Amino acid sequence: MAEVSLRKIIKAYEGGVQAVKGIDLEIDDHEFVVLVGPSGCGKSTTLRMIAGLEEITGGDIAIGGTIVNDIPPRDRDIAMVFQNYALYPHMSVYENMAFGLTLRKFPKAEIDKRVKNAAEILDITPLLERKPKALSGGQRQRVAMGRAIVRNPKVFLFDEPLSNLDAKLRVQMRTEIKKVHQRVKTTTIYVTHDQVEAMTLADRVVVMNHGIIEQVGPPQELYHSPATKFVAGFIGSPAMNFFPARLEEASGALRLHLPQDIVLEVPEARAARYRSYAGKQVLFGIRPEHLTDDKPTDKTNPAPLTLTPEVIEPMGMETLAHFKIDGAEISARLDPETPARAGEPLRLIAHMDQMHLIDPTTDKVI
Amino acid sequence: MAADGSLAVSDASGVSRGSANTMQRFARRRSTIAFVMTLPLLVVIVGLVAYPAVYAIYLSTLNRRMTEFAGLLNFELLFESDTFWNVAFQSCFFAITAVLLKASIGFWLAHMLHHIPNKGQRKWRGMLLVPWVIPPALSTLGWWWMFDPSYSSINWLLAVISVPEVPWLGHHWWARIAIIMVNVWIGTPFFMIMYLAALKSVPEQLYEAAAIDGASSWQRLRYVTLPMMANIISITVLFSLIVTFANYDIVRVLTNGGPRDLTHVFASYAFQVGILSGNIPRGAAVSLFMFPILAICAFFVLRSVTRRNKEQM
Numbered sequence: 001m002a003e004v005s006l007r008k009i010i011k012a013y014e015g016g017v018q019a020v021k022g023i024d025l026e027i028d029d030h031e032f033v034v035l036v037g038p039s040g041c042g043k044s045t046t047l048r049m050i051a052g053l054e055e056i057t058g059g060d061i062a063i064g065g066t067i068v069n070d071i072p073p074r075d076r077d078i079a080m081v082f083q084n085y086a087l088y089p090h091m092s093v094y095e096n097m098a099f100g101l102t103l104r105k106f107p108k109a110e111i112d113k114r115v116k117n118a119a120e121i122l123d124i125t126p127l128l129e130r131k132p133k134a135l136s137g138g139q140r141q142r143v144a145m146g147r148a149i150v151r152n153p154k155v156f157l158f159d160e161p162l163s164n165l166d167a168k169l170r171v172q173m174r175t176e177i178k179k180v181h182q183r184v185k186t187t188t189i190y191v192t193h194d195q196v197e198a199m200t201l202a203d204r205v206v207v208m209n210h211g212i213i214e215q216v217g218p219p220q221e222l223y224h225s226p227a228t229k230f231v232a233g234f235i236g237s238p239a240m241n242f243f244p245a246r247l248e249e250a251s252g253a254l255r256l257h258l259p260q261d262i263v264l265e266v267p268e269a270r271a272a273r274y275r276s277y278a279g280k281q282v283l284f285g286i287r288p289e290h291l292t293d294d295k296p297t298d299k300t301n302p303a304p305l306t307l308t309p310e311v312i313e314p315m316g317m318e319t320l321a322h323f324k325i326d327g328a329e330i331s332a333r334l335d336p337e338t339p340a341r342a343g344e345p346l347r348l349i350a351h352m353d354q355m356h357l358i359d360p361t362t363d364k365v366i
Numbered sequence: 367m368a369a370d371g372s373l374a375v376s377d378a379s380g381v382s383r384g385s386a387n388t389m390q391r392f393a394r395r396r397s398t399i400a401f402v403m404t405l406p407l408l409v410v411i412v413g414l415v416a417y418p419a420v421y422a423i424y425l426s427t428l429n430r431r432m433t434e435f436a437g438l439l440n441f442e443l444l445f446e447s448d449t450f451w452n453v454a455f456q457s458c459f460f461a462i463t464a465v466l467l468k469a470s471i472g473f474w475l476a477h478m479l480h481h482i483p484n485k486g487q488r489k490w491r492g493m494l495l496v497p498w499v500i501p502p503a504l505s506t507l508g509w510w511w512m513f514d515p516s517y518s519s520i521n522w523l524l525a526v527i528s529v530p531e532v533p534w535l536g537h538h539w540w541a542r543i544a545i546i547m548v549n550v551w552i553g554t555p556f557f558m559i560m561y562l563a564a565l566k567s568v569p570e571q572l573y574e575a576a577a578i579d580g581a582s583s584w585q586r587l588r589y590v591t592l593p594m595m596a597n598i599i600s601i602t603v604l605f606s607l608i609v610t611f612a613n614y615d616i617v618r619v620l621t622n623g624g625p626r627d628l629t630h631v632f633a634s635y636a637f638q639v640g641i642l643s644g645n646i647p648r649g650a651a652v653s654l655f656m657f658p659i660l661a662i663c664a665f666f667v668l669r670s671v672t673r674r675n676k677e678q679m
Contacts, residue, residue, distance in 0.1 A: 053574050074580040086575035090593040090674075099589070100579035147579070 002064030002154040002187060003029045004050065010058035011045050011211075019045045021211040022059065032181050032188045036198035037208035037234070044159055046208070047191045051080050051157050064154055079148035080157040083164060085140045087132040087147075093119075094128040097146045111150075118149040121180060138169045145177070149184060156181075158190040162197065174200055195235050199223070207231045224354075229363040232285050232356055238320065240285045240356070241330045247357070249278040256284050259326040264303040267352050274357055274366060282366070285356035288320070291332040293340065294347040303350040307332075312342050321346065419657075425650035432647060440651035449627050450635075454655065456542065457631040461611040464549040468610075469603055471550065472557025479558070480565045491562070498555035506619040509548045510535075513620070538628035541621050545629055548616050553609075557602055564598040565591070597671050604667040608660050632656045 004027040011020040020042040027033045035043040048054040050061055052073035060067050068076050079100070087096050094115055101111045119125045122142040132140055141161060148156055158177070162170045178201055181188055192198055198205045199219040207214045207222065207230070215227040219235075226232035232240045246257045247266070254266035254274055264284075266274060294304060307330070309321040319338050323330040332348055340346045357366045392398055429436040444450040475494060479487055497505060512519045513534035521531045534544045568591060576586045592599075614633035617623060623630035623638055630638065632655055640649015 051574075051578060053577070073574075073577045074582075078578065080575070080578050082571050082575060084569065084571055086569065086571035088572060088575075088590065088593070090596075099576075103580040103585060147575075151579075 003027060003031075004155055004187060004189065005062040006046070006050070006059070007062070008059035009046065009049060009056060009061065011042070011049060011054060012057040018057075019211055020049070023208075023211075023213050025206060025213065025216065027187060027189065029187055030185045032178075032190065032201060032203045033206060034190045034192060034198040034202035034204075035206045035208055036192055036195055037214075038193060041208040042211040043191045043193075043206075043208045047157055047159055047189060050155070050189060051078055052076050077154045078157055079151045079153040079155075080159065081141075081144045081148050081161045083160040085132070085144040085164075087140055087143055089132050091131075092128065093124065093130055093132070093135070093143050093146075096132065096143055097150050100147065100151050114150040114152070115146070118146040121149065121183065122146050122176070137165050138173060141165065141173055142176070145180065149180065152184075152186075154187065156186050156188040158188065160192055161190075162192070162194075170197075177201060196237060199235065205235075207234060209234075226356065226365055228365060229283065229285070229358045232358070232365060236287055238288050238331045240287050241291065241332075242328065242358070243284045243286075243325060243330070244328075244360075245282055245284040247274060247277050247280060247282050249275070254278060256282075258284065258305075260307075262305045264305065264350055264352060264355075266355070269353070270355070277357065277359070277366060281360060283358035283360050285358055285365075286350055287354065288331040289333045290351040290354040291330075291348055292351070293332075293334045293338050294349045303352045304347060305350060306345050306347050308345045309340055309342055312338075312340055422650040422654055425647050426654055428647040430645050430647060436647070440648050443648070444651055444655075449630075450652070452628055453630045453632060453635045453652070456629060457611060457656075458659075460542065460546060460549070460613070460631055461607055464546045464553065464610050465603055465606050467546065467550045468553045468557050468606060469599065471554045472602075473561050473599075475554065475558040476561035476565055479562055491559070494558060495555045497551050498553070498559075500552075502552050502615050503619055505552060506548055506616050509544070509551070510620055513544050535621055536625065538625050541625065541629045545616055545620055548620060549610060549613065552616075553606060556606070560598055560602045561595065564595045568594045597674060600667050600671050604664060607663055611660060612656060 004025075006023055006025040008022045008024060009020055010018065010022050012018045019040075023042075023046065025033075035046060037043050045054055049056050050063075052068065052071065056069055060069060062068065063076060063078070088099065091099065097115045097118060098111045101114065106114075115128070116125070119128055122145060124139060124142050124146060127135060127139060127143070132143065135143065144161070161177070162173050165173060174197060177190075181201075190197075190201060199222075202219055204216060205219055205222050206216045209230050215222060215231045217225075222231060222235050226235060226240075229242070233242070243258045248255050248257055253268075254271050256264045256266060258264065307323045307325070309323055309332075311322040313320040313322070314336065317336060319334040319336050319340070321332045321334050321338075321340055323332070334340055358364065359366055425432070426440050427435055427437060429439070479490055479494070482490060511517065515533065515536060518531075518534060520534070524530075524532065533540055535541050572590050572594070573586055576590050581589060611631075612633050613631060614637065617629060617631055617634040618637070621629040623634055627635075627638075632652055636649045636653040638649075639652055640646045643649075
């Protein structure tokens with residue numbers, strides 16, 4: 001097990017296109033770090049550079065204190081789980097898991113012990129003699145993980161390992177991966193485009209976009225204190241609502257003027273932070289869960305607003321309402337018992353203590 | 367209502383309608399349709415393969431004048447002939463050596479091509495396919511000129527590097543090698559293109575997984591590439607073995623079986639005995655020897671392919 005350091009990592013392709021633009025990242029020993037971002041953000045390229053499957057154009061990668069830039073994948077002491085599992089179809093499950101150890105000339109008894117131990121952890125002991133073709137997607141994923149575990153490497157790398165599974169199995173395997181990490185505690189770098197996976201698995205989440213790191217932090221920090229508009233919009237489902245707004249100051253209080261003549265009062269606690277933006281155009285961000293229906297019990301409601309939902313989606317444990325304001329799609333999380341109906345005006349409250357303001361010139365959260 | 371959903375006809379007036387329905391049902395059956403669709407192919411196979419094969423068996427049982435039944439006499443005489451055993455040896459030696467060489471060189475070329483970037487690959491692929499698309503009789507003629515004792519360009523090249531002249535078509539072992547060389551030259555592109563297609567179908571991630579698992583490039587070839595290509599290798603080798611074993615044109619053009627009938631293969635010897643020497647029953651008997659050898663090869667190779675498919679499915 002080891003820590004991983006990325007220092008000013010650059011990946012450029014022919015023609016000068018940069019997939020990764022000089023990122024820095026320190027991953028601690030035993031840590032579970034998830035790289036998340038949309039397609040083409042450079043997360044998989046970064047992982048493949050750590051694995052040694054892609055050459056580095058610039059910068060240094062160190063695993064356990066050793067710079068591995070020019071070390072081939074097999075000598076980096078890493079194990080990787082691929083999106084398509086990459087199991088050898090002509091080998092049995094046992095042979096697939098034992099392959100790395102056989103090549104490294106481990107004694108047979110040791111190989112047997114490790115494979116059986118990993119199979120037990122992953123609950124695949126009855127499948128050891130089968131060929132990959134005879135396994136379901138979830139079972140193949142377990143075998144791919146088993147192949148990584150038996151090696152007892154310094155670092156586990158996961159490249160979107162759950163993308164090929166159905167929704168139910170994905171949730172189940174997510175838990176399995178977390179359990180395995182809690183048990184073996186190997187430093188893990190996990191790539192996904194699914195922010196739910198990122199939030200649930202990670203000790204720290206690295207949000208990437210256009211080849212740069214937008215923000216690094218524990219899931220809750222990213223959720224509550226996003227650093228940029230991109231992170232604010234990417235983390236959370238449904239995504240955060242953004243309204244163009246004008247911040248005005250009147251008799252010491254700050255107010256947000258939104259389209260459709262909606263005016264919301266900024267809580268006093270935030271006033272100092274936002275005062276310098278008074279009189280300026282800003283972007284007001286609020287998560288759907290902080291835009292709820294106005295229940296009679298909510299006596300302290302500071303910011304009521306009335307909107308007309310276009311669509312109501314009852315989900316069972318909650319109801320989602322979708323609105324359109326000046327072309328922007330807005331959603332709110334309502335009580336499952338809400339009487340709201342599409343096309344009928346609905347009074348909502350905005351929990352302004354959870355609001356975010358974004359400087360539209362820099363896209364940074366103020 | 368009948369089981370297939372059509373209305374059953376039970377009244378006396380509907381008897382003819384009933385038989386029409388039965389006919390329709392028969393025509394609609396999947397097996398009937400399949401038979402009708404494959405009928406043209408069956409006719410061709412029966413006309414060009416089954417009938418000549420049966421006719422060859424019949425011919426091989428006749429006497430030289432084809433006037434009376436001679437039983438297995440032709441076969442007995444062949445077994446007693448040294449020339450026949452030479453032909454049998456040369457056929458097997460030629461087919462096995464040529465196929466092994468074609469498969470190995472084809473595999474190597476496919477690997478080389480696979481590692482050329484896509485842009486330049488098409489040009490090389492096209493050039494390397496040329497020997498395969500030239501009519502074999504024509505390219506064999508070209509080789510014949512190159513092997514010619516008086517004007518041999520190959521010998522001329524060898525002389526440049528001070529290698530003594532080689533009697534390419536004059537000595538039976540050199541002639542055997544020359545035949546194999548020509549066959550390899552013509553047949554290798556087929557292996558190359560088949561193996562290239564197979565190589566392209568091996569998922570890149572398997573190589574990446576193997577690289578991370580600790581495999582060297584040789585081990586990747588041994589544990590990933592070869593097992594993944596095993597089926598295509600078996601099938602191409604079988605196919606080529608059949609075609610090479612039954613080869614006729616190269617021997618006919620290059621050596622005509624000489625020197626001293628030592629380079630004949632079954633097909634060219636059958637032609638010589640049957641057509642040129644006018645002993646059609648004996649020629650038929652020679653040609654029939656190819657069948658059991660090829661049938662045994664085909665059985666074993668196809669069995670291993672089926673077994674491997676079952677294992678991996």
